[in-house]
Amino acid sequence: MGLAQKQPIPPEPRLVGTVIPVGALRGEQSLGVGEFADLPAFGELCKHMGLALIQLLPVNDTGYDSSPYCALSSCALHPLYLRIQDLPEAAKDQKFIEKVEAQLDVFRDEPRFPYYRILSVKMELLRSLYEAHGPAIAEKARPGGPLATWIHENSWVKEYAVYRRLKEANGEKSWKDWERYKTVTQEDIQDLWKDSALWSQHLFWVWVQEALDIQFRKAATALQALGLILEGDIPILMNEDSCDVWAHSEYFHLDLAAGAPPDMYSPMGQNWGFPIYNWQAQAKDDYGWWKNRLKVAEKYYRAYRIDHVLGFFRIWASRREDISAILGRFVPAAPLTSRDLSGIGFDSGRIRWISLPHIPAEEVWNSLRHAGLRDSVLEAEAGRVFSLALDRIGDEHLWLFKETIRGEKDIEALEVHPAAKAYLLAAWDNRIFLEYAKGKYSPVWYYRNSRAYASLSWEERQRLDALVEQNQRDSEQTWERQGKKLLAMLRESSIMLPCAEDLGAVPECVPRVLTKLKILGLRVIRWSRNWDEPGEPYLPLAEYPSLSVCTPAVHDSSTLREWWETEADQQQFAAFIGAEGDFPAIYNPATAKIILSKIASAASRFRVFQIQDLLHLSPRWYAPDPARERINVPGKVDEFNWTYRLPATIPEIALDHTLVRSVRELSTIAPEGKNDKTKGKNQ
Helix, strand or coil, X not given: CCHHHHCCCCCCCCEEEEEECHHHCCCCCCCCCCCHHHHHHHHHHHHHCCCCEEEECCCECCCCXXXXXXXXXXXXXXXXXXXXXXXXXXXXXXXXXXXXXXXXXXXXXXXXXXXXXHHHHHHHHHHHHHHHCHHHHHHHCCCCCHHHHHHHHCCXXXXXXXXXXXXXXXXXXXXXXXXXCCCXXXXXXXXXXXXXXXXXXXXXXXXXXXXXXXXXXXXXXXXXXXXXXXXXXXXXXXXXXXXXHHHCHHHEEEEEEEEECXXXXXXXXXXXXXXXXXXXXXXXXXXXXXXXXXXXXCCCCCEEEECCHHHHCCEEEEECCCCCCCCCEEECCCCEEHHHHHHCCCCHHHHHHHHCCCEEHHHHHHHHHCCCCCHHHHHHHHHHHHHHHEEECCCCCEEEECCCCCCHHHHXXXXXXXXXXXXXXXXXXXXXEEEEECCEEEECCCHHHCHHHHHCCHHHHHHHHHHHHHHHHHHHHHHHHHHHHHHHHHHHHCCCEEEEXXXXXXXXHHXXXXXXXXXXXXXXXXXXXXXXXXCCCECCHHHCCCCEEEECCCCCCCCHHHHHHHCCCHHHHHHHCCCCCCCCCCCCHHHHHHHHHHHHCCCCCEEEEEHHHHHCCCHHHCCCCXXXXXXXXXXXXXXXXXXXXXXXXXXXXXXXXXXXXXXXHHCXXXXXXXXXXXXXXCC
16 A cells, blocks of 8 residues: 555645755665665655655656656666665675675765766665576565565566566667567567576666665655655656557657747757657556556655646657758647648648758759858758759759658758758758648647748738638647646546646646645745836745745756856846845855745745755855756766765764754744735635
């Protein structure tokens, strides 16, 4: 029985909490990275500081990818967070314990944890321990044994163990690159699971997962005994290279990649590479896959963050042939058809003009001239572009992309001059509509900047814009129906309290559905502004809905300190919180106290702070460079991201009485006021 089933969260209290990745915990016995066994000690510290909620980042197994949002399994936990010396087999092996303890000193003083090195060491230790105690472990897996019972209660582990063994046998390559078992049926997986020659290899992964489950449940139980709420993070999407997509490909559209539309931070959009869900196929199974995810999460959490909740309404999807997301479209959406376009006066030739990039020959030549090519090579380079990528339209000076060019990946693969390639990539999205299926069109995000749109008459633009706007309204109805249906299913399937991450281009229907289902939304103060008003003023904290989580920063953003020193309009924000005057430009504990106290007065039910932002209430925990305190810098893949670590051990931080006292004061701050719409609700 899960923790949430035993004790649901009452709807009344306002709480102050903190967000921390498990890996960031620095325990005295943890092997270079935070482990589940460190959570009770951290819970004691939080309790002492008056905090009532601990929010974690995802803890699923991601293999050798450090991003917690690139899971190999929707249910399996990450071996990185296992306290190896607490395993029953280790307790019987003094030499092994000495081996582990020798590794503690190797990583103890690392400012951030070296993900790959630690994971490699831990997996090597686990392998050696398993090999030394294999017969005893196998005995536990016999019918009636404790491990056999655990397998029965966690049947997902069979697919996971088979997948992990195959992935390891294939040099950790994606399943799409395997020579055998690239495509499997459930019967294939069961046959592999039952293969006696492979049993020991499969059992290793089962044994590791059982140990992780035991340690995490023990930690979660300890936190609940302290009166703390443990909140998990359930990413909406699955890595394409995952056990779930491999074993249940029918639940996904593998031809499309999820992401986010263009915005001021990502003008080409974001292509995350994850497949989108086939909701129709999942509905046939009564969403059993999702319900099982929640059932597993309930073993540990009493609340959960729904990552990218907008994806339950509609997801921005790009074709696999593209690299960027600039030609993406919302799925589902009401399609625009050839008949719709004909209805506003566009014949077949006109439809081709607005849905395919038309390239003047002179622009190709100019792209090469501007690169400084000599006349002796200019003609040859231009000839390669025309012969490899473009087809002429009759006798016109206009060209279309060849039918063999299906997307940006094909353009990148062309053996042409880099300047011409850059031009072709820019020209690829120069259109009003993308024909994503025969006779079905979606508007391109920047369609008003296209060559075709500029060529239209004023009357044609008016008719086209009206058609696009009506299509948007029709799609909103589709999104609302889908979002309400899917989120109601999640709400009814679990007693955990759902908290939605509803950032981005939010459709009007999203807040309505969240409010109706009593799902908490997210308010990140720096982005919660009236963007359409002069000066883009911040939304008053007293007007935040009670059904919300208020926070000054998230794992993908700068910390509050870095934001203040390098990004914020300090004068405007100081005026917003009523702290005009000599407010220091350089962040210090006094600055932190003023800002955090103001945030704690928000009307939101939960006020949640990253642990880094709380540590800044004391002068002891300031890194020389605030950028080094970030958890993640989006768009970068390196050893820095996702490896944040506390600046000292949990017991050392607990001795900082200034910090403890200052954080405790935050938890006692009353709300400034309540919006009339939320008065009396969840307060």
